[in-house]
Amino acid sequence: MKKILSFFGKVFGQTLFAMVSFFVILFLFSLLFIGIGAGVGAGYQSSFSSLKTADSSDYSHVSGDEDSDNNLLQVNVNGIILGSAPEEEFSFGLSEFLTYGYELADTLAEAAEDEDIKGVLMRFRTPGGTIFGSQAIYRAIRDYKEKTGNPVVVYIEGMSASGGVMAMVGADAIYADHGSLIGSIGVLGPSLTYFNQPMATDGGLFGGGIVTEGGIERTIITAGRGKDIGNPFRKPTEEEITTLTDGINTEYANFIEHVASNRDMKASLIRDEMGAQIFGNEKSETFGLIDGTLDRGAAIEALAKLAQLSDDYQLIKPNIKSESLFNQMMGVMAGRSSIRLSPEVFARQQVCNVSRQLTMAYHGNLASYCQ
Numbered sequence: 001m002k003k004i005l006s007f008f009g010k011v012f013g014q015t016l017f018a019m020v021s022f023f024v025i026l027f028l029f030s031l032l033f034i035g036i037g038a039g040v041g042a043g044y045q046s047s048f049s050s051l052k053t054a055d056s057s058d059y060s061h062v063s064g065d066e067d068s069d070n071n072l073l074q075v076n077v078n079g080i081i082l083g084s085a086p087e088e089e090f091s092f093g094l095s096e097f098l099t100y101g102y103e104l105a106d107t108l109a110e111a112a113e114d115e116d117i118k119g120v121l122m123r124f125r126t127p128g129g130t131i132f133g134s135q136a137i138y139r140a141i142r143d144y145k146e147k148t149g150n151p152v153v154v155y156i157e158g159m160s161a162s163g164g165v166m167a168m169v170g171a172d173a174i175y176a177d178h179g180s181l182i183g184s185i186g187v188l189g190p191s192l193t194y195f196n197q198p199m200a201t202d203g204g205l206f207g208g209g210i211v212t213e214g215g216i217e218r219t220i221i222t223a224g225r226g227k228d229i230g231n232p233f234r235k236p237t238e239e240e241i242t243t244l245t246d247g248i249n250t251e252y253a254n255f256i257e258h259v260a261s262n263r264d265m266k267a268s269l270i271r272d273e274m275g276a277q278i279f280g281n282e283k284s285e286t287f288g289l290i291d292g293t294l295d296r297g298a299a300i301e302a303l304a305k306l307a308q309l310s311d312d313y314q315l316i317k318p319n320i321k322s323e324s325l326f327n328q329m330m331g332v333m334a335g336r337s338s339i340r341l342s343p344e345v346f347a348r349q350q351v352c353n354v355s356r357q358l359t360m361a362y363h364g365n366l367a368s369y370c371q
Helices: 004-049 101-112 131-148 163-170 238-263 267-274 282-289 296-306 325-334 345-355
Strands: 059-064 071-078 080-082 098-100 117-126 128-130 152-161 173-176 181-183 314-318 358-361
Touching: 004 358, 071 098, 071 101, 071 131, 071 163, 080 131, 080 163, 080 345, 098 101, 098 128, 098 131, 098 345, 101 131, 117 131, 117 163, 117 296, 128 131, 128 163, 131 152, 131 163, 131 358, 152 163, 152 296, 163 181, 163 358, 173 296, 181 282, 238 267, 267 282, 345 358
Parallel strands: 071 117, 071 314, 080 098, 080 128, 117 152, 152 173, 152 181
Antiparallel strands: 059 314, 128 358
């Protein structure tokens, strides 16, 4: 009996020792990870700003003469254009999927205060997005030019459609890379769904296994005619459809006039011949949407020429202004809801929430995108 107790005592002791050792090692590694993460959090920006920039830690070198005091700022418009970023933003990896118009406007406003920045190259890869986000970028371009007198060149890398066109037409010159698509001057209204005589079946409409003999009744309490527009259990009235259509037509007319006046085009050309179609480089240049087809190096040289610079310049870009990756990982552990999602899913969630209610200047099938 003593031998048995001694045996189990040894096993228990060894097991306890192993468990304690494991947690001690885990704790030490956690301290090390936190220390490294804190260093990342504190030094995230400095790791970028250690590169030669224009008397500022806000920018880093991209190309050109690193010793030059003449700077050309590169700003990217990628993915779908929205307005403002949510307060709880997952910024790591989002720049490939979303551009926030008002944040980009802040970037250009800051650049306008920097005398070493002599011009701006805006790289567009976007299918468009919200009207207000696109207009925010357009106004930011216009305000930057008015305040500084410096040139702004848009360079399209693949696509600038709908809201992208709305935003880019404020630039001094617009060039596109080979094989790009430009256009889609039109707007999309909110999508209304109507369930025609719905029947609840097991795992069906409501997915809850509800079965009824008399069908489903749903009552929505509202005040004000048309307040519950979009209620899928009733058809929209003719008045509601007319009201929505009038709003869409107004936005479309404003869009046409906006492009026509900024690109010296006839509104009738856009409305009657171009429509909301999307075009390749040659057709886009013929219509007047772009000023030519160039590779990126040539587009940068074109900007430098407009800025009256020779070879004495460098291209710089804004440093990422966001939480460190470590802090965002800590946010996951703390249960911050938006950070639990991947950047692509988080971006899709924001776009689809907006598009269900607002008129969009977007090229593509939002209904399919939001499924």
